[in-house]
Every structure is written in C-alpha cells, then in structure tokens.
Amino acid sequence: MSTYHNINKSLENRFIKYARIDTQSDPDSATCPSTEKQKNLGLELVKELLAFGIADAEMDENGYVYATIPSTTDKKVPVICFCSHMDTSPDCSGENVKPIIHENYQGEDLILPDDESIIIKSSEHKDLIHQIGNDIITASGTTLLGADNKAGVAEIMEAAKFLITNKHIKHGTIKILFTPDEEIGRGVDKADLIKLGADFAYTVDGETLGSIEDETFSADGATLTINGVSSHPGFAKGKMESAIKILSEIIAALPKDKLTPETTLGKEGFIHPVMIKGQVEQAEAQFIIRDFTDEKLTEHAEVLRNTAERILKNYPNSSFNLEVKAQYRNMKQVLDLHPNIVAYGIEAIERAGIVAKKQSIRGGTDGSRLSFMGLPCPNIFAGEHAFHSKQEWVSVQDMEKAVQTIVNIACIWEEKFSLV
Template identity: 70%
Template sequence: MPNYQNQSESLANRFIKYAQIDTQSDPRSTTSPSTAKQKNLAKVLVEELQEMGIHDAELDEFGYVYACIPATTNKQVPVICFCSHMDTSPDCSGLDVKPIIHRKYQGQDLVLPDDPTVVLKMMEHPDLKNQIGNDIITASGTTLLGADNKAGVAEIMEAAAFLVAHSEIEHGEIKILFTPDEEIGRGVDNVNLEKLGAQYAYTVDGETCGSIEDETFSADGAMLTIYGVSAHPGFAKGKMQSAMKIAAEIISALPKDQLSPESTAHKEGFIHPVDIAGNVEETMVEFILRDFDDAKLAEHGATLESTVKAVMRNYPEASYKLCISAQYRNMKKVLEAHPQVMEYGILAIERAGLTPKRQSIRGGTDGSRLSLMGLPCPNIFAGEHAFHGKQEWVSVQDMEKSVQTIINIAMIWAEKA
C-alpha cells in the first residue's frame, strides 16, 4: 500500500499559495460570503480539484466548495466528509501575506523581518519544543499567516490528490467541503447538507499535532444598547446621562478575576465584550458568552443582565435593551451517540505514528454546528498555532502528519465497513 510523501514540497507550496490569497471575512457584512474575495481562493480550489480528476467540484453562490471522490470499493461504506474553512480572522490583516519557511528550526528566536518587534520565542510558544529540525512557516511580521485554516485546506487538497492518484487504496465515497465565514460564526449558515450527502464528517482545524477534539464551547451572543440623555456639554450639569460612560461602567463592573478570557482556562467560561460603538445618546456593546455547560452559559447571561440592571439603577433617565441569542452548542452529546467517529479518528492518528491527544476546544468550529444539524463532526489537527495574530505559525512536518491522518481515516472507514 503506498504511503503519502510530500513530493517536491507540494504540501508546503500548496499552503503558501493559498496563504497569499486574502480571504478575510467581515462580521459587519450582511452578504454570504461576507467578503467576495473569499471566492478567489474557492475558484482556485475548484480548478485544482477538477485538474486532479474530481470533475464534479463546484463553487456555489454562497461561496461553498463541494466535491466528491468516488468510492474505490464495492463495500457499503458510510460517506464521510472532510471540511475546512477558507476565511481568515478579522482580528488581524490578511492582505499581502508573505509566508517564510524557516528551515530545520533549532530552537532559536524567529525574528520576522518586516517588523522585527514580532518575535517567536520558544518560551512563549511551548509547542515549538517539539519542532526541532522541522520546517516552520510564519508570515513576515505585518499580517497573520492564515494557517487557520488554510493549513487544513491544503491538507485536505493534498490528501485528495494522493487518493485520486492511488485508486488502489480502498475507501468509500469521500466528500470535500470548504466553507466561508467560519471566523465570524456563519460558516455553515448556507451549507446544503442534502447536496453534500455525507453521514459523518471531520473538520481539519485543530492545533497541536495529534490532537482530536470532540467538545467545544456552547456560545451565545449578546447585544446591549444603552439609550442615554444628551445635552449641550456646556449646560449638561444634572441633565446629561452619557450612554458611552454608562456602557464603560457596565463593562468595568463585570468580574475581572473570573468570567473573562484573561482569567480563565480549561473548562471555565466567560463573558467578553468584543465591540463598542456609539455616542452620548446611544451606545451599543457586543458581547460573546461561552461555556462548555449549557446551564452555566445561561448563568453567564443572567450575570450580564444583573450587572446591567445594577448599573442602570444609577441612571434613572437612561434606558437599555439587552438581547441574548444562541450562536452554537457543544457537540459532545452528538458525538457520544456516534462513538465510531472518534474511535476511527484516534486510530488514524495512531497509524500516523502519533500519540492521540483527546481535547476540548475553547472555541467553536464548523463541526459544532454541523453536529447539531445532524452531521456528527469532530475536529482533527491541522497544525496551526498562535492563530489570529502576527505570530501565527505552522510546521510542514505537522501538516504532513495531518495529511496522513486524513488518508488513514478514509481507509479505516472502509476497513471497518
């Protein structure tokens, strides 16, 4: 049976090509995809898939890429899907990304040339300890890299090319799905599950090599609107009640030593203000609420509301509106009902020569919502690190292990059928 090898650095070259295409999503946009430029990468992927021989690859109006690798066995194998998102985070520029390969890393500080103040240090990035002798890819210091999630996209593409080239490998029908707008929580808003036609799926969007994740945060969003009382600042004594200052007071009154991203880890949830805009008369504050436990998530919403009410009592002429809405839910219970999805993923990681690391995600993936939509979908590692910032990096060798894991998953589902 042939083994995957990164011939002529095809994997690294794929990733670098994709990373240089700006696909940043926009949370303020109302279109789907939120930015038209995401389709620039989608078109490249469709063209490459068709050139491989996957002739049904297509890009739909919403920016989703669908493709199918036909089965190479007569066995009745469940249809599985591999999924990654094409967009990059709005938190850091994705324009004019200049990927750099740092060959045979030896533990040194990596100073990024376009901004020498951006330095990757092993003491700040513990996973670098496992990369001695490997090839590390970073950006140049002024942008993010886009390994989240173009590493996953490149790995799925590389695995697809290998499977198409080696039809002697037995596997069932394999679906490929590339999504827009995952970074802004809309990654599967317009996905067509009937067209996809898969029974199980794996997102390829995880961090540490060998990791597999079956649990995410449950997530709510909250929008707080403060309606203040405006007056001419020269004659405002006893009259003005500034919506901006009230909003600032509410944010300041929230817990700081708990229930905030800065002070929580592991299974601890939080309340986090992510955007504020307005003026004296009207100010809006956007929050995200997160926890692994749905009951605790509801408690965080109650904490936010009680904090708002307590502050607003000091401003009787002002008023407010607080709207809390569900965003996604923990996929744990869905995956527990389909244990083979995790079992085969763990076995695939082992066959790649790795020690599986079963983990929880302090965040969400497209798999969270896909699981709740009826498509059980854990998350496997892509090798991305320090995402959403200028210090983002990925190891070529970790990416190779992800490709091997994807191929192994396809083979194992056929073996077990």
Template identity: 75%
Template sequence: MLKYHNTGNSLQNRFTEYVKIDTQSDPESASIPSTEKQKNLGKVLVAQLLELGITDAHLDEYGYVYATIPSNTTKNVPVICFCSHMDTSPDCSGYGVKPIIHTNYQGQDLVLPDDNSVVLRMSEHKDLKDQIGNDIITASGTTLLGADNKAGLAEIMEAAAFLMQHPEHKHGKIRILFTPDEEIGRGVDKADLKKLGADFAYTIDGETCGSIEDETFSADGAVLTIHGISSHPGFARGKMESAVKILSDIISALPKDTLTPEATSKKEGFLHPVTMQGNVEQAEAHFIIRDFDDALLAEHGRTLETIVKQVIAAYPNATYTLKIKEQYRNMKKVLDQHPQVLEYGVLAIERVGIPVKRQSIRGGTDGSRLSLMGLPCPNVFAGEHAFHGKQEWASVQDMEKAVETIINIALIWEEKSN
C-alpha cells in the first residue's frame, strides 16, 4: 500500500523555493535557452537530485536537466519519463515572486497584499469550490506565481525522493527531464531523446486535480509583413500607402464572433494576432493559429490570407508576405496507438482516490511535440490554475495528490510488466 507523506511540508517548501527563482523565457531571444537565468533553477534541481542519490543528474549546455532513478525490479519494464518545464510565461513578470500560503481556505475572497485590486474570488475561479479546508498558494499581487510549471517540478522531485527512499516499492527505470522554453514553444527543440532513452512519458503540467489529457490543439504560427509606400506626409496625397494602417485594417477585418479566443471554447479553433509593430514603410504582425483538426487548422490559415488579399487590394502599390510555420500537432493521433499509456495514467489517478477527468487541452505541452517525435506523452494534472497572470494559484493538497499519481504511474508500469 502506497503511503506518501508530505513530511515537514517538504512539497510546498520545494515549490516556494522554485517559484522565487526568476525563469521567465523570452520569445524575442535567439539563444538556447532563451534566457540564461533558466539555468539557475536547473542548477538547483541538479544539486537536489544529486543529494537524493541520483548520481547521473546533470544540466546540459542548452538548459535541460536529465536524471535517472534506477530500476529496482527484475522485470522487463519500459523506461518511463516524467517531464516538466522550468520557464515561466513572458506574459507576466516572474521577477521577485513572493509566494503566500493561505491556510485552511474557507471560500473567502483572497485579496493579494501587494496589489489589493488583485482578488481571487470563487465566483471567478470555479475550482476553488473544491478547495474548502485546503491550503492555497498565490503570489503577492505583482507577479505570476509560477505554478505553471514549477508545481510539476516540485511534484516530480518529491516523487523522486519518495522512490529513492522507499526501495520496497518496485519500479522500472525512470528518467526525469526538465525543459526550458516551453512557454515560447521551444521546450523540446534541443531535447536529446536518444540520450533520454525513454519508451513512454508523462508531462506533469495540467490544471484540475484528477485531470489527464490525451489531446491538444494542433498549432501553427504566422508572420504577416506588409510593405507599404512611404512618402513625406506633407506631400503624400495619392502616394502614401501606410503599412501600419493597412495592417490595422487587416486586424479589424478578422472575424469577431468566431475564430477568436474570446468567442470560442471546447474544440473550436481560432486565429489570433498576438503582436503588432511597424511604421509607414513596413509593419508586421505575429499570429497563432489553433484547432484540434489539422484540416480546419489549414483552413484558418487560408482564411487569414483571404482577408489579407481582400484588404490589400485597395492599396495597389503595397505588397505582403505571409509565412505560416508548424509549431506542434495534436498528440492524440500518436497516443491512440499506445492506449496503455493513458490507461495506466487513469488507473494511477483512480488509486489516489480522486475522480478522473479525461480532457482535451486548449493549448499545448511539451508532450505534444514529444509524442510526434516518437515518445508518446499524455499530460497529467499538476494543480496549477489561472496561469500566466497575477491570479495564478495552486493547492497544496492537489499537489500532494499529483505526487501520489506520479508514484503510482511508476508502480503500475512495473506491475503490468513481465
């Protein structure tokens, strides 16, 4: 019988230590990792893994942490990897995070002390209704918390500590992978899968307690560049064709009631401009394109180009380039070929004694790309909520259940092997 105990608050201590380390990634950077500061957390994790007796833990030049928990069984068990990412989103500051533990939550509004306008209300955070009596961790109101994905890091580390300290629980070889730059879509760009040597994997990067996800968006990124005609504004009549105005017209012409994040849900896709910059001569916008169906994803890209052509037709001398690049694809097509990966994840959650919530992700994880690279990898809950913003929160008790789920996954793979 598995008996994991959060001894001495070790789980929340790990977590609060990790979130204080600024690891924000940078989409404008060409370096790998995109920010050198991500390695600061990597070094801490390696040191702690070595302290646990995991002798091969190391940080590579690209900011990836690799480690192995050796097998302690005579069975021939597939090699399982647990993966989380170290970076936090560039959407909100991750510098100077002050984690606050709100003990014995009773449903009240949580007013964050460093900015009283930042308030967590149960009416706006539906999962809080399941947290009565639990301990809620938030930031202080001026930064994100970083539960995405440092909750996953802390949970994998806690599970690793348990397995190293309890050899009576049998498991196969377990690989640990901590990645940089997941938030900017580069999380596995330099992951060495040959060195990793895993057969199956689980990202620990999900939201609601008990959730397991085997389907993600398919994703493309698009860069639209408008080349206008510049002229002195005092003598521009009949000559100037402003690139920034043309781009603004294109953005305004995008659908407003469909194909936009604020008007879609469930399995509806979208076409979303995320940045714009420019001047009269040249203007550029970056888009993300998302859908669960690859054919619809391609159609959304064609919709964008149709709108561009319609708008720019009114400007006879202006031109454009539109470059659409694949980012990741729906992992379901791979996971459906390996049903035991999801089956054992579901069984692990059931053993913890919580309801299983099988879900699709309106987003992506490192597991999306790992799956398409040949490493089937569903996503398991980490208990992170309201990520990428100042209202981000996590529950200590949900994180404890995530630790138990990770341990159970490892044990189930051993039980089911010969």
C-alpha cells in the first residue's frame, strides 16, 4: 500500500488557507447555505479539484461541493464517499482567523498572542501529552481556528490529490462531498444523494487520533408552552398566573445532579433548555433531549412532562403544551447492518500505525442523517480539539495520519472485492 507524505508542508498550508476563509453559518438565516460566504470556500475547493484533474468537480446553488475520483481497478468495488463540512460554528467568531503553527511542541502551555488571557493549558487539554515533538496549529486568541471541520476538508483534499497523482494505487470510484451548515443542523438538508451516487460514506470530522465513531446520540427537540393568566399588575392579586414564572419554576424543578449536560458523560443523556421567550400570558422554552436509545428519549420527555404537570397543579387557571419532535437518530442502528464499513475503517487506521479507538459521539454528525437517508456513514478522526472555542487546536502529524487513513480505506475496499 502506498504511503502519503506531506511534501513541502502541503497539508498545513492547505489547512491554513481554508481556515482564513470565513465560513461561519447562521442559525437565524432561512437560506441554504445560511451564509453566502460559505460558498467562497466551496468555489476555492472546486478550483483546486479541477486543477488536480477531477473533471466533474462542481458546487451547486445550495453550496454543496461534489467531485469524483475515477476507479483505477477492474474490480467491481462499492462507491465510497468521503464527506466533511465547510462551515464553522456560530458559537465563536470565525472572521479574520490568524492560524499560528507552534513547531516541535514540548508540553508547554500555549499563550495566544492576540489575547494573552486565552491559554491552551496542557493540564486541561489531555491529548496534548501525546503531541510532544509535533507541530500544533492554533488561532491567535480572538477567533476559533476552524479545524472543525476544515481539518477534515484539508485531509480529504490532500488524499484526493495523492490518489489522482498516484494512479498506480488501486481503488474503486471515490466520491467527495463537502457540505454547508452542518454546525446548525442542516448539513445534508439539500444533499443530492442520487447525484452523489455513493454506496456508503465516511465523514472525516472526529477528534482524537485513531478514533472511529459508529454511534451518536439520538436527538429530539421539545417545545414547552405555558399559557398563563395576565392581569394589570396593580390589580393582579388572586388573578395573575405569570407564564414566565411558571416556566421558570418548571426549569428550576428539573433534575440538577443528572440529566443535564454539565453533570453527564459517556452514555448518559440529558434534557437541556436552549431558548426561553415569553410574556406574562404565554411563555415558551425550547429544549434538546439527547440519549443513545429511543426508549431513553421517551423517558426523558416524560420527566419534562411530569415536572410541568406537577408545577401546574399550583396554577389552576393555567395550562401547558409539550410538543416533541424527532431531530436525528443513533447511526449505529444502521451501521450494525453493515459491519464491514466500520471494520475496514478500523483496519485502515491500524495500517496507518495507530491504535484504533471505536467510540460514541455525544452529539450528531452529517453521518447520522446520511445513514438514515440510505448512505451508511461512520465518522473517522480529523484531529480537531477544543472545537467551537478560541482554544481550538489541531496537530499537523495527526492530520497526516488522517490523510493516510483515508487512502487506506480506499485501498482496503478494493483489496476485499473479487474481480467481476
């Protein structure tokens, strides 16, 4: 199997170029993509793919980038897609990102120059202990870095160039998909899977070196509406039942030592209020509900409902409505039906000289939804850390291993299939 080499620092230069392009998505926008500036990166990627010799590279009107690396084998191999998202999180500024390379990292705390209060502490970022001698890329202290997921984009692009340049490497047809708006939950809303024409996919959007994730949260969204009783505050005694105060009581009465993001880890789920609005007469809260099974989601929704019912007993003239809607489901339900996809991913990681770590995601990815749209799709590591924050960082050497893993996946699928 041919080995990828990061020649003339091509990988980090490519990543830095992408990181400097502002692609922050906007949850309050109804357009697709939610911000036109995401297309600036899409256009750059198409230009580069065409320059590689990938003739069908294009970006559609919704900002999705599609491309095909032609097969180099006579075998009938399933069509693989590698997917990453182009947008960065709205949680932290992505404008005027200034990437910095900290070469030959020796375990020190990294003080970021544009805001020296932003310190990436080795005591808090446990994966840094594995980076001694490596080159760490951070932002300058006033923005996020955008390694989530421009590390994945750069890695797929490097792998594409490597495979196109080295046509002696045997692989089947490979599809590339870059999506907008993943950070606001719309990453595959308008992905054209017929046009894509893949049998399965791998998102490249994971964290720790060697990780492959075949399981995500299942997710519901809940809207709790309180209908109170309004009255002039000067004459409200015995009449007013404030929807704002009722809603506040319900939220305060929810469990505090469990079922919250700040008290759970691993396979523990939660109920999390993310938005409140209202007036005396009516108030509303939006919640996200997360766990790894549908049964647990139902149980958590009942906790919310039972809490509301208990509080409302003290307000006889008020009422509530709880609406729960499915958002996405644990991709393991689909991937367990296709065990080779994950098995070959693990083998690809191990062939890159890394210990593979099969993990669960306390969140969702484009792969969650793609899996239920008919495109089974685990997630492999990109090397990004502390995403959605000014302390975000990525290791060049971890990124190199991700590129090699992508190449290995393509080769392994070709090896496993017989001639037509």
